[in-house]
Amino acid sequence: MEKEAAQELIQFINESPTNYHAIQNIKRELTEQGFKQLFSGEAWHIERGGRYFVTKNHSSLFAFVPGKGDVAENGFKLICAHSDSPTFRIKPAAEMTVEGKYLKLNTEVYGGPILYTWFDRPLSMAGRVLLKSDNPLKPAVRFVNFKRPLLVIPHIAIHFNRTINEQGNPLSRQKDMLPVLGMINEHFEKDNFLLKLIAGEMQIEPELILDFDLTLYDYEKGCFTGLQDEFISCGKLDDLAMVHAGMKALLASQDCDGTKVLAVFDNEEVGSGTKQGAGSPMLRTIIERIVAGLGGSTEDLHRAIHHSFMISADMAHALHPNYPEKHDPTNHPVMNGGPVIKLNANQKYVTDGDSAAVFATVCRMAGVPYQTFVNHSDMAGGSTLGNILLSQMELRGVDIGNPMWGMHSVRETAGTQDHDYVIKAFTTFYNI
Numbered sequence: 001m002e003k004e005a006a007q008e009l010i011q012f013i014n015e016s017p018t019n020y021h022a023i024q025n026i027k028r029e030l031t032e033q034g035f036k037q038l039f040s041g042e043a044w045h046i047e048r049g050g051r052y053f054v055t056k057n058h059s060s061l062f063a064f065v066p067g068k069g070d071v072a073e074n075g076f077k078l079i080c081a082h083s084d085s086p087t088f089r090i091k092p093a094a095e096m097t098v099e100g101k102y103l104k105l106n107t108e109v110y111g112g113p114i115l116y117t118w119f120d121r122p123l124s125m126a127g128r129v130l131l132k133s134d135n136p137l138k139p140a141v142r143f144v145n146f147k148r149p150l151l152v153i154p155h156i157a158i159h160f161n162r163t164i165n166e167q168g169n170p171l172s173r174q175k176d177m178l179p180v181l182g183m184i185n186e187h188f189e190k191d192n193f194l195l196k197l198i199a200g201e202m203q204i205e206p207e208l209i210l211d212f213d214l215t216l217y218d219y220e221k222g223c224f225t226g227l228q229d230e231f232i233s234c235g236k237l238d239d240l241a242m243v244h245a246g247m248k249a250l251l252a253s254q255d256c257d258g259t260k261v262l263a264v265f266d267n268e269e270v271g272s273g274t275k276q277g278a279g280s281p282m283l284r285t286i287i288e289r290i291v292a293g294l295g296g297s298t299e300d301l302h303r304a305i306h307h308s309f310m311i312s313a314d315m316a317h318a319l320h321p322n323y324p325e326k327h328d329p330t331n332h333p334v335m336n337g338g339p340v341i342k343l344n345a346n347q348k349y350v351t352d353g354d355s356a357a358v359f360a361t362v363c364r365m366a367g368v369p370y371q372t373f374v375n376h377s378d379m380a381g382g383s384t385l386g387n388i389l390l391s392q393m394e395l396r397g398v399d400i401g402n403p404m405w406g407m408h409s410v411r412e413t414a415g416t417q418d419h420d421y422v423i424k425a426f427t428t429f430y431n432i
C-alpha cells in the first residue's frame, strides 16, 4: 500500500476548508515551485521554459507550462477538476435568537450535500472577507478560517420522532439544518454580532468589513481507515482529490512538446454557470492568450484545439458493499482498483471509445490499473464539467475519477492506493 500521496491529500484537504483556501494552497505550492502568477487585467508575456498560473475570483485557478514544440502542432494537454464542495453558506443578517437563550445562524444550502451527515458534529466556519479599500470597485480581499469547533447542527432526539430511522424522513433546509453558535449572555448584542466575531478573528475593525462569503465545514480532520489503512475518510474528496492529483502531476512531470494545463473550476456543484465556472468562456480565453503569447495566429489556435486532449477529472462511484444492486450488472469499479473511466451512451460524459482508448493507454504506460463505470440503466447518473467545457471548445476528452463511497456526504471514503495510481496516470499523460 503506497500511502504517502494519500497522506499528502489528507493534509491538503485539512488545510482547505473552502474553495478559496484550496486555491490559496495551490497558489502557494505553485509559487514555491517556480510558477509565476499572471493577472487577467494585465498584459501577458509568456516564454517557453516559463511556468505560469492565473486565478479568477480567488476560487478557480489555471496553471500552465508552455510546451517546447510548436503550439499549433502539439496543442494542449488539459486536466480539469473543481474546487467546490457541497456545504452551507451563511446568509446575510444571519443571527437568530431562540427564546433569548440560544444563538443560531441562518444558512443556505450550497450544492447537494447529504444533509443527514451534517448533524451532531463540531463545525467551524471559513471563507472570504471583503474589506474597504481606496477603490470602490475593488474591495480588498482577505481569507478567514476560525480553525476551532464553533457550531453544531443538533439532531432532534429520537423520542420526539420515533419514525426517524424509517425511510422517507424529509428534512427542511430552513428549519432542520440551522447551526447553533452558542448561548446568549448579558453581554450579547445581536446587532452585527457575526460581523464583530469575524472582525475579532481577523483582528481588524468591524467597520472595515463590507461583506463576506463564509461557509461551514466539518472540524474533524481526515484520516485513514481500514485494516491496512486502505481507505481515506475525509471531507471534500469530491473533487479536491482530483485537484490535488492534477497539481502533483503538473509539478512532477517533465517539460514536453505539448502545453500542459491544470484547470481548477469553481461552482461545479451548482451547475458551473458562473464567471469562475466551467460554463464561462474563461478556459477558452486563457487558451487563446497562450497561443497568442507564443506567437500563434488564429489559425494556430484552431489547430492547437484540434491537437489537444482533456482529462475531465471528477470522482466516481465505487461498488457499494451494501447496495450492489444499484450498480451496473457487469461494470463494478472497486476501491483501490485504479482510476475509473466514465461512459454514458447518451453522452452525459465526454468519453467515447476514442478517448477511453487514450486514457487506457495512458494507464498502461503508467503501470496502473483502470476500471470502467456506466450507470445501471434504470438510474439517472450525475454529470461533470467535461461536457460543459465543450460548448467553448470542441476538445477530445475523457471523463475519469477515482472510485469513492458516499459522494456529497460531509465525510467521504476513497481508496488510499488509488490516489497514488491516479497521480502516476496524470503524470504520464503530461509527460507524453
Ligand code: ZN
Binding pocket: 082, 238, 239, 268, 314, 315
Ligand atoms: Zn465532483
